[in-house]
Amino acid sequence: MSVALDILLDEDTQKEFASLTAHQQAAFNWQFRWLNEQALKHQIEPAGDWWNIWLLLAGRGAGKTRAAAETLASWAWEQPGTRWLVSAPTSGDLKGTCFEGESGLIKVIPPLLIAKYNSSLHEITLVNGSLIKGQKKGVAVHKNMDTMRLEMTKKAK
Numbered sequence: 459m460s461v462a463l464d465i466l467l468d469e470d471t472q473k474e475f476a477s478l479t480a481h482q483q484a485a486f487n488w489q490f491r492w493l494n495e496q497a498l499k500h501q502i503e504p505a506g507d508w509w510n511i512w513l514l515l516a517g518r519g520a521g522k523t524r525a526a527a528e529t530l531a532s533w534a535w536e537q538p539g540t541r542w543l544v545s546a547p548t549s550g551d552l553k554g555t556c557f558e559g560e561s562g563l564i565k566v567i568p569p570l571l572i573a574k575y576n577s578s579l580h581e582i583t584l585v586n587g588s589l590i591k592g593q594k595k596g597v598a599v600h601k602n603m604d605t606m607r608l609e610m611t612k613k614a615k
C-alpha cells in the first residue's frame with residue numbers, strides 16, 4: 459500500500475478531513491492528486507527557499523504549462539488576498555494557453571475555488587480573495603520595471 463493511501467485510510471485523518479469546509483476539501487483533493495499522483499518529478503517546485511527563478515526549459519509537451527499553472531494557482535490559494543501575474547507574448551496566448559488551454563489555469567483549479575473569471579481581462583479571482591491576472595508581454599510589466607529602474611537610478615545618485 460502506498461504511504462499516501464495509508465494516510466488517507468487513517469481514521470483520524472478521515473475525521474479531520476470531514477471537519478474541513480467544502481473549499482478546504484476541494485483544495486486538499488486538488489493538491490493531493492497533483493503532488494502525489496500526477497506531477498512528474500520535474501513538475502514539482504524545487505524544495506527550499508534558496509531560489510528566485512524556476513526555469514522550465516524542456517521539449518514540446520514536457521508539461522511546462524501544466525506545472526506553471528498548478529504551481530502558481532497553489533501559491534495563490536495558499537496565500538489569501540495576494541496578486542499574481544501571468545505573462546505571455548499575446549492576448550491569444552494568455553487566453554488560449556495560460557488560462558483556457560488544456561493545461562491552463564481554468565482547467566487545473568477546482569471550479570469551487572473560483573469566485574470569478576473574466577475571460578477578456580484574463581483575470582481569475584479565487585474565493586480566498588487572491589487575483590491571478592494575465593498581462594501580455596511588453597505592457598505593464600516592462601513599464602513597471604522601467605519605473606523601478608528609474609527610481610533605483612534616482613536613489614543611487
Ligand SMILES: Nc1ncnc2c1ncn2[C@@H]1O[C@H](COP(=O)(O)OP(=O)(O)OP(=O)(O)O)[C@@H](O)[C@H]1O
Nearest residue numbers: 496497498517518519520521522523524525560561
Ligand atoms: N503530470 C501530468 N500528468 C498527466 N498529464 C499531464 C501531466 N503534465 C502535463 N500533462 C498533460 O500533457 C499535455 C502537455 O502538457 P503541457 O501543455 O503542460 O506541456 P508543455 O511543455 O507546456 O507543451 P508545449 O511545449 O506544447 O508548450 C497536456 O495535455 C497536459 O495536461
Ligand SMILES: [Mg+2]
Nearest residue numbers: 522523524555
Ligand atoms: Mg506550454
